[in-house]
Amino acid sequence: MVKNLPIAVPVEHPWATIVVLLAAAIVFGAIPLAMAWLWARFFSPAKPGLQKNATYECGLEAKGDAWIQLDVSYYLYAIVFLIFDVEAVFLLPFAAAFSGLSLAACLAMLVFLLLLVEGLIWACQKGVLSWG
Amino acid sequence: MDQDLKTELSKHGIFATTFEELYNWGRKNSVWPLTFGLACCAIEMIATTMARYDLARFGAEVFRPSPRQADLMIVSGTVTKKMAPQVVRLYNQMPEPKYVIAMGACAISGGPFRDGYNVLKGIDRYIPVDVHIPGCPPRPEALIHAFMTLQEKISTQHLTGEARARHLKAELPSEFPVPEFGEHGLEPAQNDEIFHNPLKVLQG
Numbered sequence: 001m002v003k004n005l006p007i008a009v010p011v012e013h014p015w016a017t018i019v020v021l022l023a024a025a026i027v028f029g030a031i032p033l034a035m036a037w038l039w040a041r042f043f044s045p046a047k048p049g050l051q052k053n054a055t056y057e058c059g060l061e062a063k064g065d066a067w068i069q070l071d072v073s074y075y076l077y078a079i080v081f082l083i084f085d086v087e088a089v090f091l092l093p094f095a096a097a098f099s100g101l102s103l104a105a106c107l108a109m110l111v112f113l114l115l116l117v118e119g120l121i122w123a124c125q126k127g128v129l130s131w132g
Numbered sequence: 133m134d135q136d137l138k139t140e141l142s143k144h145g146i147f148a149t150t151f152e153e154l155y156n157w158g159r160k161n162s163v164w165p166l167t168f169g170l171a172c173c174a175i176e177m178i179a180t181t182m183a184r185y186d187l188a189r190f191g192a193e194v195f196r197p198s199p200r201q202a203d204l205m206i207v208s209g210t211v212t213k214k215m216a217p218q219v220v221r222l223y224n225q226m227p228e229p230k231y232v233i234a235m236g237a238c239a240i241s242g243g244p245f246r247d248g249y250n251v252l253k254g255i256d257r258y259i260p261v262d263v264h265i266p267g268c269p270p271r272p273e274a275l276i277h278a279f280m281t282l283q284e285k286i287s288t289q290h291l292t293g294e295a296r297a298r299h300l301k302a303e304l305p306s307e308f309p310v311p312e313f314g315e316h317g318l319e320p321a322q323n324d325e326i327f328h329n330p331l332k333v334l335q336g
Binding site: 043044045047049050051052054057059060061 | 198199200218219221222224225227228291299300301302305306307310
């Protein structure tokens with residue numbers, strides 16, 4: 001099969017067919033791209049403009065600075081939210097299985113809750129929950 | 133090539149074409165609209181793209197969320213004066229060639245809200261509209277008809293010569309001035325280069 005190819009390739013090499021196919025694949029992909037480039041280069045005039053080249057494309061003009069600092073109190077607020085979010089996840093199965101739980105399990109849950117309540121009191125005293 | 137000769141040749145199984153025809157054939161069957169709707173007409177536009185009316189048959193199912201990738205702007209609904217600058221800016225950001233369909237009574241003239249203080253009396257005051265669709269709202273069939281009308285327009289556009297398509301003329305602008313909020317509405321009230329008030333035209 002390789003011997004019938006019109007291109008002179010070393011017939012002995014077992015990968016010769018793959019090389020030829022690879023080259024054909026690249027040319028096949030490059031031709032439409034080259035045609036599009038040539039068309040744009042010679043026939044289609046480029047019409048750049050201030051708005052066309054603008055970064056944002058939602059229709060509104062960008063205003064202000066992107067380099068703003070987020071208030072650190074938001075970070076604390078998010079952390080506190082995350083903790084009580086996790087607490088809710090634990091509380092739900094606790095409530096569902098409440099009647100069948102042993103005393104030890106109830107105590108463990110109580111310790112967990114008290115720890116979080118202590119954290120909440122601490123955060124409250126630090127003034128995290130009030131937006132100054 | 134002569135149209136009669138082409139018809140005659142095709143009867144004998146020989147199909148002839150020109151580069152222009154081939155190019156426009158590809159163009160008209162891959163018109164990608166911009167994803168945005170302004171009011172109730174947008175619901176009809178969405179229905180047109182869905183399975184029942186299936187705009188994909190015309191190669192226009194790919195609604196692009198970015199103006200950089202869109203060819204067609206379907207102004208579907210009431211254009212308020214608050215929204216008009218954004219619509220014009222989005223049109224300016226679309227690459228050439230670009231087309232506009234004004235869908236529904238509001239988009240072409242202000243429609244039932246024409247006398248409202250905040251309603252633009254037709255988007256053709258600021259950007260060139262290729263196809264107008266009357267109706268309140270127009271049915272999906274009407275949008276499809278407008279789309280086929282646009283396809284006809286694209287297929288007859290010339291690539292060379294004096295009568296070549298607008299986007300191929302280097303001296304014609306691609307951007308149109310965006311109106312700004314003034315004391316009594318938008319300023320300027322219209323782009324005088326593309327909009328000619330029919331009442332004033334009638335009066336001479």
